[in-house]
Amino acid sequence: MVQRITVLGAGSWGTAFAKVLADAGRDVTMWARRAEVADEIRGRHTNGGYLPGIELPDGLTATHDPAEALSGAEAVVLAVPSQTLRANLSGWRDLLPPGAILVSLAKGVELGTLKRMSEVISEITGVSGDEIVVVSGPNLAREIAQAQPAAAVLACVDHDRAVAIQQASFTAYFRPYTNTDVVGCEVGGAAKNVIALSCGMAVGMGLGANTTATLITRGLAEMARLGTKLGADPLTFAGLAGVGDLVATCSSPLSRNRTFGERLGRGETLEQAQAAAGGQVAEGVKSCTSIRELARVHGVDMPITDAMHRVCHEGADPRQVGAELLGRRQKHEWS
Ligand SMILES: NC(=O)c1ccc[n+]([C@@H]2O[C@H](COP(=O)([O-])OP(=O)(O)OC[C@H]3O[C@@H](n4cnc5c(N)ncnc54)[C@H](O)[C@@H]3O)[C@@H](O)[C@H]2O)c1
Numbered sequence: 556m557v558q559r560i561t562v563l564g565a566g567s568w569g570t571a572f573a574k575v576l577a578d579a580g581r582d583v584t585m586w587a588r589r590a591e592v593a594d595e596i597r598g599r600h601t602n603g604g605y606l607p608g609i610e611l612p613d614g615l616t617a618t619h620d621p622a623e624a625l626s627g628a629e630a631v632v633l634a635v636p637s638q639t640l641r642a643n644l645s646g647w648r649d650l651l652p653p654g655a656i657l658v659s660l661a662k663g664v665e666l667g668t669l670k671r672m673s674e675v676i677s678e679i680t681g682v683s684g685d686e687i688v689v690v691s692g693p694n695l696a697r698e699i700a701q702a703q704p705a706a707a708v709l710a711c712v713d714h715d716r717a718v719a720i721q722q723a724s725f726t727a728y729f730r731p732y733t734n735t736d737v738v739g740c741e742v743g744g745a746a747k748n749v750i751a752l753s754c755g756m757a758v759g760m761g762l763g764a765n766t767t768a769t770l771i772t773r774g775l776a777e778m779a780r781l782g783t784k785l786g787a788d789p790l791t792f793a794g795l796a797g798v799g800d801l802v803a804t805c806s807s808p809l810s811r812n813r814t815f816g817e818r819l820g821r822g823e824t825l826e827q828a829q830a831a832a833g834g835q836v837a838e839g840v841k842s843c844t845s846i847r848e849l850a851r852v853h854g855v856d857m858p859i860t861d862a863m864h865r866v867c868h869e870g871a872d873p874r875q876v877g878a879e880l881l882g883r884r885q886k887h888e889w890s
């Protein structure tokens with residue numbers, strides 16, 4: 556049984572997932588980038604900057620020292636933004652206890668390399684990608700921290716490792732399922748952030764449920780097109796890491812990606828939306844570029860993702876890209 560778990564990253568999801576593990580009876584140590592956040596988690600059992608009003612369990616402690624955090628860990632949960640994971644992990648590589656199960660919470664595709672997070676982790680640590688566990692699904696951090704019922708997917712080619720983390724994270728409110736389709740779960744988790752940007756943008760422009768449902772459904776189609784081209788099981792996109800996460804993120808005002816898109820849709824600039832995010836990551840803003848490039852390399856059509864890249868990084872007007880999406884060549888729904 557995996558008992559001693561380290562969570563590297565004390566932001567919203569790192570803290571909420573650490574709480575799940577502690578509520579499941581595990582001994583959990585978090586690493587926080589800022590010493591004062593570690594002090595607050597350890598001393599007051601709160602992390603007010605990310606999860607205000609949430610009381611953290613006694614079985615959860617924190618440190619600012621990665622060596623102390625990682626000492627004796629049987630599983631290591633990586634809970635930092637996807638675009639900084641490579642740099643973070645390079646600093647931690649020599650501290651990782653041999654044999655510890657590596658678990659990724661990050662939902663993104665790396666700029667430049669176009670790698671999924673498990674591929675980045677494997678490259679840096681030398682651990683086989685088949686042994687890395689990926690967590691995905693409809694898991695808005697605040698709702699999980701409030702112990703609202705939710706399910707998740709723990710994807711790993713090595714089923715035994717997924718089962719070990721399933722047992723370590725199963726609580727009365729958090730129901731993890733296993734899956735062996737790492738590619739599908741990672742593509743789903745990364746791509747839905749971009750579609751959530753588009754839904755937020757529609758909401759910011761004053762548009763209603765028909766428009767957001769259209770974006771969710773056509774977003775699912777383009778996500779599944781890319782995933783299956785990369786070898787994913789199409790069924791994964793009908794599951795928690797596909798439509799499940801897509802619906803939660805695109806519908807909830809708690810989503811940072813949707814909120815970011817809403818600000819752009821109201822006419823704010825990228826810089827204004829970034830300032831309002833208060834340092835918390837909206838992964839879709841960078842992943843729209845890497846996923847668009849990944850799609851281009853593999854000859855996959857992803858018009859919504861392309862539109863989000865143009866709004867975020869080429870100064871395109873959300874109304875103009877909306878009109879262009881509607882005016883594309885007429886075609887069969889599944890062609
Ligand atoms: N918040 C959610 O509801 C949620 C749910 C599921 C998955 N995720 C994914 O989990 C990952 C982490 O998300 P989060 O919500 O914890 O993010 P966050 O922005 O709330 O926290 C990120 C954490 O990483 C730390 N960090 C370490 N090095 C950093 C660096 N160089 N730059 C910036 N931050 C650095 C920050 O200090 C912070 O503690 C993301 O990929 C996100 O998409 C988030």
Ligand SMILES: O=P(O)(O)OC[C@H](O)CO
Binds near residue numbers: 810838
């Ligand atoms: O707040 P967001 O937009 O990063 O989304 C959070 C989670 O990924 C939802 O599952």
